[in-house]
Amino acid sequence: MKNRTITFKTPISIQETATIAGPKEGAGPLKDYYHNILENDVLGQKSFESAEIKIHTYTIKHMLNRAKLKENDIDCVFCGDLLDEIIGCNYTMREFDIAFMGLYNACATFGEALILGATMLDAGHMEKVICSTASHFSSAERKFRYPLELGSQRTPLSQWTVTGAGSTLLSKQDVSKIKITMATVGRVVDYGVSDANDMGAAMAPAAMDTLIAHFRDTGRKPDYYDLIATGDLGHSGSRLLQKLIKEKNIELNDNYTDCGILVYNRESQDVQQGGSGTGCCSLVFNSYIYTQLKRGKYKKILLVPTGALVSKISSLQGETIPAIAHAVAIEVL
Amino acid sequence: MKLEGNEKKEYLAFVRKESPKTEHAKTMTRAFFLGGIICCIGQGISDLLRYLAPTLEEKIIMSFTLLIIITITGILTGFGIYDKIGDWGGAGSIIPITGFANSIVSPAIERKTEGVVLGLCNNMFTIAGPVIVIGLTVSVLVGLIYWFIGVI
Numbered sequence: 001m002k003n004r005t006i007t008f009k010t011p012i013s014i015q016e017t018a019t020i021a022g023p024k025e026g027a028g029p030l031k032d033y034y035h036n037i038l039e040n041d042v043l044g045q046k047s048f049e050s051a052e053i054k055i056h057t058y059t060i061k062h063m064l065n066r067a068k069l070k071e072n073d074i075d076c077v078f079c080g081d082l083l084d085e086i087i088g089c090n091y092t093m094r095e096f097d098i099a100f101m102g103l104y105n106a107c108a109t110f111g112e113a114l115i116l117g118a119t120m121l122d123a124g125h126m127e128k129v130i131c132s133t134a135s136h137f138s139s140a141e142r143k144f145r146y147p148l149e150l151g152s153q154r155t156p157l158s159q160w161t162v163t164g165a166g167s168t169l170l171s172k173q174d175v176s177k178i179k180i181t182m183a184t185v186g187r188v189v190d191y192g193v194s195d196a197n198d199m200g201a202a203m204a205p206a207a208m209d210t211l212i213a214h215f216r217d218t219g220r221k222p223d224y225y226d227l228i229a230t231g232d233l234g235h236s237g238s239r240l241l242q243k244l245i246k247e248k249n250i251e252l253n254d255n256y257t258d259c260g261i262l263v264y265n266r267e268s269q270d271v272q273q274g275g276s277g278t279g280c281c282s283l284v285f286n287s288y289i290y291t292q293l294k295r296g297k298y299k300k301i302l303l304v305p306t307g308a309l310v311s312k313i314s315s316l317q318g319e320t321i322p323a324i325a326h327a328v329a330i331e332v333l
Numbered sequence: 334m335k336l337e338g339n340e341k342k343e344y345l346a347f348v349r350k351e352s353p354k355t356e357h358a359k360t361m362t363r364a365f366f367l368g369g370i371i372c373c374i375g376q377g378i379s380d381l382l383r384y385l386a387p388t389l390e391e392k393i394i395m396s397f398t399l400l401i402i403i404t405i406t407g408i409l410t411g412f413g414i415y416d417k418i419g420d421w422g423g424a425g426s427i428i429p430i431t432g433f434a435n436s437i438v439s440p441a442i443e444r445k446t447e448g449v450v451l452g453l454c455n456n457m458f459t460i461a462g463p464v465i466v467i468g469l470t471v472s473v474l475v476g477l478i479y480w481f482i483g484v485i
Contacts (some may be wrong), residue, residue, distance in 0.1 A: 047446040142443055149410050149439035150427045150460065151419015153360070156353045189334045201348040209334065236352055243351065278387035303390065322335075 005217035011179035012118040014173040017286035018063035022163025033287035052136035056092040059165040075126035080109035106184035108307030110282040111326030136167030167280030182329040184214040190322040200237020203306040206323035226298040228255035231305035232260035234273030239255035259284035367422030406434040436460040
């Protein structure tokens, strides 16, 4: 099978990160790591879509401030979200005088953004790029499920879309010890799951496929990494992945976790299987994981954002749910 | 990459085996009690109407009871209370007419950002619509059967 792993000639520095978390996320276990926490998730806007755009805009602005850079210093922004025609990003980027590439890989978009951004830098076309994703519980809920005020019960397998945004600033210069060294591009995997409330089961095979390809291409073993974090498989999806991949003689043990598990307190926050959404992985990586990399708790991590490429139309037409996962290896060099 | 046939069936069976199940004993008990409570409130309202206005016809009392319950549901939905009741009691909040009212008010609230006509009015019946269409169709069919039985 063809090699799907990119090894960057010069490892790409992660210069700075910025995050904004919604109120529910801000009350969760990672509350000390977020750069900003919102008091309410409407932000005085008329619609939840506008609120999501505001959150994303402020995150990118906050990042520029933290890095003490101007819009002129950034070559391109790679970003995506869950809304139709990725309008969240389109309107966010209307506020900036920066080149823009809009991406969609559902909740795996953050991985796609990091890979494309790092590749552009590695190829020498650009100097600094921003990779960013956002999602909003209320705008996603209405796009993929039911109106917010409908008195329906959430199924035990459902997940809670994260309200928040996370941005990463990648730089070609050697400005940080934390670097992206490798990336494995995922392929679309469909194991025939058709329950749109069970994203974990749809995405677990995609995560497995990418992990197997990554370990095969690089010759690394899971214990090479201090942390392997999937994007948003949730509690039940993570368990599925661990069992599935064990059958292929790969063991994911104590160094394995999932951003959807980390972001909420399952017992007290009533989130069923955990967090999901394009913002989930980028919020957790850019706050908690990046801080731990800086503090030296982790030296080598593998981030595997996972995305269920579901659409309401194809679900109604009887199609199953395809999924994708990308892996990005980040190491302290 | 797509799984077909037996491999797909095996995976889906594996997922079913591994996934947490709905706690039917809990959800059904809650639905039973919540549905019962809503019906008791309805009965209470109609009894109160009969007591306050003993001269009113039974038909009008029934209609007023429905109107009052629907209005209360609409207000509770608007304040974001009914969805919490529904999250607790499941089908118990969906089956009575309050569920129907909630299913019309909730998309209306959400879609008002897209304008009154094309947003709010257009989407009010996205959830309740199928219930109305199927209800009407079935009542016509049953009516026809009833008529044929009468002819025979």
